[in-house]
Amino acid sequence: MNQIIKIENRVVFIKREDLLHQYISGNKFRKLKYNLEEAKRSNHQVLLTFGGAFSNHILAVAAAGKDWGFKTIGIIRGDELKNDYLKNPTLRKAEEFGMEFVFVTRAAYRTKNNHEFIEQLKRDFGNFYIIPEGGTNDLAIKGCEEILTTQDDDFDYICCAVGTGGTIAGLINCSKPCQKVLGFPALKGEFLPEDIRKFANKDNWELITEYHFGGYAKVTTQLIDFINEFYMDYKIPLDPIYTGKMMFGIFDLLKNNYFPENAKILIIHTGGLQGIEGMNLVLQNKNLTQIKYNAH
Structure with a gap:
């Protein structure tokens, strides 16, 4: 299901892969x-x-x-x-x-x-x-190649969070050559492009590496506040490891006119919401603001 939201006066679409299954998510x-x-x-x-x-x-x-x-x-x-x-x-x-x-x-x-x-x-x-x-292996890539359908052919940009690189590789393989696939890594490291190229069969992609917030599983108060504001505004939960960082990056890129004015943007929500409870334990122990999310 593609859900429409408005960001910085731009209409964007979110593919709600997080809704596929409660635990085998996205x-x-x-x-x-x-x-x-x-x-x-x-x-x-x-x-x-x-x-x-x-x-x-x-x-x-x-x-x-x-x-x-x-x-x-x-x-x-x-x-x-x-x-x-x-x-x-x-x-x-x-x-x-x-x-x-x-x-x-x-x-x-x-x-x-x-x-x-x-x-x-x-x-x-x-x-x-x-x-x-x-x-991530060959069979995982095959599964991720089914994320995009023919209904997504007219999008100019496909955005997704990146962990091991398998999901973005599948998206690259099932994208159209005229589409640009943008990956937002959740961790620091120069190894990702090489890992993605092992499985990807096109060159129509780019990694946006400025939004990892210090590295894998690292968060800041700014990120947690953003996730809570996003949930309050759109009623769409984001996790703090992957999709929260990606969405923060997309907001920032839109604010800074990265995307052409008439570009159609599709954001892949890859799930991972089960991680919120564990992160909230960490935040609670540090007396920091927790992520607001109703799982039911």
């Missing part, structure tokens, strides 16, 4: 679709994946496993969480969906793609279908 729904089909086709009973304590991907895989009848295993970054993880709303809900956790040190987590690390997991858990951190 781009996670797209990334998992064909991976789940392949896991079923190849007769796997177990899904194994990786993520941090507040990962949208971890929760989505747990929910998908419950819905599709898979056992799920999450390799979680940070062994200090082992004894306290039930205080974490993301991990608590993932466990309710049946996910089993393995908490590893940050140093060990950095080796998660090494052959030795994977072989040890196989010895521990047997045969499993592995889904990479963030969910």
